[in-house]
Amino acid sequence: MSNFDVIVIGGGHNGLINAAYLARAGRKVLVLERRHVLGGAAVTEEVFPGFKFSVCSYVVSLLRPEIIRELDLPRHGLEILPLDGTFTPMPNGDYLWRVNDHARTRREIARHSRLDAEAYAEYGKAMVEMGRFVKPILAMTPPDPTTLEPRGLKDLLFLARRFQALPDEDKYNQIQLMTMSAVDFLDQWFETDVLKATMSASGIIGTFLGVRSPGTAYVLLHHYMGEIDGAFRSWGLSRGGTGAISLACAAAAKEAGVEIRTETAVSRIIVKEGAAVGVVLENGDYLTANVVSSSVDPHQTFLKMVGTEHLPEEFTGDVRRFKFRGSSGKVNLALEALPDFTSLPGAGPHLRGAISISPSVDYMERAYDDAKYGRYSRRPYIDMVIPSLTDPSVAPPGTHVMSCFVQYAPYHLKQGSWDEVKESFGDTVIDTIAEYAPNIRNIIRHRQVVTPLDLEREWGLTEGNIFQGELTLEQLFFLRPAPGWARYRTPVRNLYMCGSATHPGGGIMGAPGRNAAMRILKDVGAGAAARV
Numbered sequence: 001m002s003n004f005d006v007i008v009i010g011g012g013h014n015g016l017i018n019a020a021y022l023a024r025a026g027r028k029v030l031v032l033e034r035r036h037v038l039g040g041a042a043v044t045e046e047v048f049p050g051f052k053f054s055v056c057s058y059v060v061s062l063l064r065p066e067i068i069r070e071l072d073l074p075r076h077g078l079e080i081l082p083l084d085g086t087f088t089p090m091p092n093g094d095y096l097w098r099v100n101d102h103a104r105t106r107r108e109i110a111r112h113s114r115l116d117a118e119a120y121a122e123y124g125k126a127m128v129e130m131g132r133f134v135k136p137i138l139a140m141t142p143p144d145p146t147t148l149e150p151r152g153l154k155d156l157l158f159l160a161r162r163f164q165a166l167p168d169e170d171k172y173n174q175i176q177l178m179t180m181s182a183v184d185f186l187d188q189w190f191e192t193d194v195l196k197a198t199m200s201a202s203g204i205i206g207t208f209l210g211v212r213s214p215g216t217a218y219v220l221l222h223h224y225m226g227e228i229d230g231a232f233r234s235w236g237l238s239r240g241g242t243g244a245i246s247l248a249c250a251a252a253a254k255e256a257g258v259e260i261r262t263e264t265a266v267s268r269i270i271v272k273e274g275a276a277v278g279v280v281l282e283n284g285d286y287l288t289a290n291v292v293s294s295s296v297d298p299h300q301t302f303l304k305m306v307g308t309e310h311l312p313e314e315f316t317g318d319v320r321r322f323k324f325r326g327s328s329g330k331v332n333l334a335l336e337a338l339p340d341f342t343s344l345p346g347a348g349p350h351l352r353g354a355i356s357i358s359p360s361v362d363y364m365e366r367a368y369d370d371a372k373y374g375r376y377s378r379r380p381y382i383d384m385v386i387p388s389l390t391d392p393s394v395a396p397p398g399t400h401v402m403s404c405f406v407q408y409a410p411y412h413l414k415q416g417s418w419d420e421v422k423e424s425f426g427d428t429v430i431d432t433i434a435e436y437a438p439n440i441r442n443i444i445r446h447r448q449v450v451t452p453l454d455l456e457r458e459w460g461l462t463e464g465n466i467f468q469g470e471l472t473l474e475q476l477f478f479l480r481p482a483p484g485w486a487r488y489r490t491p492v493r494n495l496y497m498c499g500s501a502t503h504p505g506g507g508i509m510g511a512p513g514r515n516a517a518m519r520i521l522k523d524v525g526a527g528a529a530a531r532v
């Protein structure tokens, strides 16, 4: 008899959500997390005394409302605080400041272009429609068009009918989103450079692509699909940092009976006669289970933990070809005061939303040019938030934390190693911010620099990819993480995948964890008391 019905590898939010659903269906579930703290890339850590950093992910929008509801996450401590707007300072002393109030944003955009102010509302409506079209796909096990399985065919038909029912305009938009670059797509709507640059930024997050690379328009949509309290496209901060989301998932899982062990790394998945039967821990302990569900990426899961001897050659090849190509870093700051932007001085409400260093499309593309040739951007795209303004619990009174998400920080450097250039990368980020907010250097009390190598070493993210694999079209839907294996199953019987490397991909979304739990329960029978 096995020790557990299911062992979940990894205590990030997807692993915890996966475990919670399985335990609620009566399974005996164990979660094993390598780090000392739960959350994976959705984690809060008090890196410096009193300063709580959302070390990796920093804003939330994609977390599926059905998960919040079903796991009753607010009762377990989840609270999402709205993040209002995006402020983009410009080198010429002007700025662009979009907020959630449509009338104000319209007036602000009209300052730059009347035509764009008109187009902005239309664009918003079109993207919401596109988001609605894609929404049911998020909760679905992706049907594989190459199989003739009746259930898959039914799902494909459902998708084809939905597409058919779209107005022609939306059909064209959908196809354009799937094929174009973010900038080409936005060029069709807008003329203001800074507006296009800031909007296109969502298209490159976590990819090794530039705003002018085909395929990035889809990533725009991926970031548009989030909703908070039913409002599409809204982003928020989690009270207590993004780690509080994971802790709420962990509390829901524990309430359902899940056992969670931290500082417990899995070194091998035990495979006998083509089926997973348990895991070996780094300390040598051996735990058995009827099902193993891995929330870590396919490189770690298959090449390191399973071993290619247990896998079909073609599948191993696909896993080796799965693209990671980490391109992002983080600089987290503990501040003694607020940054003062030359273009809009003072501690105004513009500091409460996102602050984007994305002054022009050329600037964004040049940042990518550096990365293409193996160096971090000399002038990077930076997305900043100051959560302590909305949630004072994350910093001592009178001080602040500022989270700076940076692109590009290519995992593969042409010269030197990330350990050698880590601090100079941090300096470049501060120098860039100082061009817009010159007081920044004088107000930093502590600084934490997170490189793609740190993401790989500390969080197990291969090549530092923030989404456990690029969100590019050839790695999405029925192709994620490998053609033919997008249904959370793997070539090893009783081994499942439940993390961001599976459909519908990365972000604090929870959908992979929930979808995989549904898959496991369907495959092994949902009888509440029965062992799987």
Ligand SMILES: Cc1cc2nc3c(=O)[nH]c(=O)nc-3n(C[C@H](O)[C@H](O)[C@H](O)COP(=O)(O)OP(=O)(O)OC[C@H]3O[C@@H](n4cnc5c(N)ncnc54)[C@H](O)[C@@H]3O)c2cc1C
Pocket: 009, 010, 011, 012, 013, 014, 015, 032, 033, 034, 035, 038, 039, 040, 041, 042, 055, 056, 057, 058, 059, 060, 061, 062, 264, 265, 266, 267, 295, 296, 300, 328, 329, 330, 405, 455, 458, 459, 460, 461, 465, 466, 467, 468, 498, 499, 500, 501, 505, 506, 507, 508, 509
């Ligand atoms: C720098 C950065 C910024 C981001 N910004 C945002 C953002 O603002 N908003 C957003 O929505 N998304 C953001 N993301 C993406 C998002 O955080 C991730 O997609 C998501 O958190 C992944 O969740 P997961 O549970 O699938 O995997 P992970 O969070 O990767 O969890 C996997 C877990 O497995 C553990 N593990 C690894 N190996 C082992 C082992 N051998 N044994 C046991 N445990 C193991 C890891 O320690 C980790 O805890 C960001 C990610 C990063 C890295």
